[in-house]
Amino acid sequence: MTWRIVVPGSTANLGPGFDSIGLGLSLYLQLDVTPQDEWEIVHVSEHLPTDIVIEEHLIYCIAKQIADQYGKQLPACKIEMTSELPFARGLGSSAAAIVAGIEVANLLCDLHLTTQDRLNLSSQIEGHPDNATASVLGGLTISSMTKEGVVDTLHVNNVDASFVVFIPNVELKTSEARGVLPAQFDRGYAVEASANANMLAASLMARDFKRVGHYMEQDRFHEPFRATLIPNYDDIRSAAKEAGAYGTALSGAGPTMISIIPTTIEQVFVTSMQQRFQNHDIVLTKADEHGIQVTTIATM
Numbered sequence: 001m002t003w004r005i006v007v008p009g010s011t012a013n014l015g016p017g018f019d020s021i022g023l024g025l026s027l028y029l030q031l032d033v034t035p036q037d038e039w040e041i042v043h044v045s046e047h048l049p050t051d052i053v054i055e056e057h058l059i060y061c062i063a064k065q066i067a068d069q070y071g072k073q074l075p076a077c078k079i080e081m082t083s084e085l086p087f088a089r090g091l092g093s094s095a096a097a098i099v100a101g102i103e104v105a106n107l108l109c110d111l112h113l114t115t116q117d118r119l120n121l122s123s124q125i126e127g128h129p130d131n132a133t134a135s136v137l138g139g140l141t142i143s144s145m146t147k148e149g150v151v152d153t154l155h156v157n158n159v160d161a162s163f164v165v166f167i168p169n170v171e172l173k174t175s176e177a178r179g180v181l182p183a184q185f186d187r188g189y190a191v192e193a194s195a196n197a198n199m200l201a202a203s204l205m206a207r208d209f210k211r212v213g214h215y216m217e218q219d220r221f222h223e224p225f226r227a228t229l230i231p232n233y234d235d236i237r238s239a240a241k242e243a244g245a246y247g248t249a250l251s252g253a254g255p256t257m258i259s260i261i262p263t264t265i266e267q268v269f270v271t272s273m274q275q276r277f278q279n280h281d282i283v284l285t286k287a288d289e290h291g292i293q294v295t296t297i298a299t300m
């Protein structure tokens with residue numbers, strides 16, 4: 001018997017929703033998990049590395065950590081992994097791997113984790129709940145996490161908008177992109193940053209995508225400090241706006257950027273951005289509506 005675990009990648013922040021707002025995307029990590037006597041991990045997608053050390057593989061490490069946390073032995077299995085999520089680009093590849101690793105432990109050790117357990121465990125490991133909650137639930141997630149690691153998420157589906165990601169051919173580690181952020185803001189600045197985040201959240205809930213786009217471009221928490229790390233940051237924002245996007249922000253910590261666009265201009269917009277930014281992969285995506293999904297597939 002084989003379990004198929006499918007986890008959506010995600011975009012985080014959408015501008016000012018720093019460390020809180022996430023959106024599951026229709027780009028996926030897939031694991032086929034088959035119990036067997038020895039551990040084996042196979043990367044099926046071509047862009048994934050081939051030099052695999054099981055004990056250092058994120059999926060294995062997370063599954064082992066969760067099994068230990070619940071006082072269980074982690075049985076061995078074969079994992080065949082396929083991914084549409086490029087590594088260290090701001091599309092939630094590590095959060096998706098964490099969510100998948102937790103599920104591997106859940107299935108192999110029969111842990112009966114609840115959705116709330118999945119939200120808490122994945123957000124605690126990530127350190128913030130934006131990407132992790134979006135990978136668990138799909139759709140739009142607006143979350144907070146207490147110091148004790150308890151997550152509260154407001155989850156909304158049917159975000160009927162189109163998104164385009166601009167993926168550059170360079171990696172940016174989240175730790176590096178967090179390293180450039182100030183430790184403190186003064187009160188007036190923090191009030192403005194927080195007001196913009198509130199307006200973004202309210203506009204998302206109201207499906208007022210024009211306003212969503214406006215507030216995506218009004219972040220004060222992180223983008224002003226990260227912009228210089230991002231290839232073509234200003235050019236992409238202005239060219240996307242000229243081509244009809246409602247707005248453009250960093251996807252998570254970057255270096256990918258994400259535009260929200262009217263569904264009516266999808267193809268024209270993508271073609272025009274592909275011509276303009278030939279060093280980027282320009283990909284049209286939608287909100288994922290399901291979050292993590294587990295099915296069983298019969299093996300011969």
Ligand code: HSE
Binds near residue numbers: 019252253
């Ligand atoms: N909210 C996070 C950040 C997302 O912007 O650093 C990336 O993990």
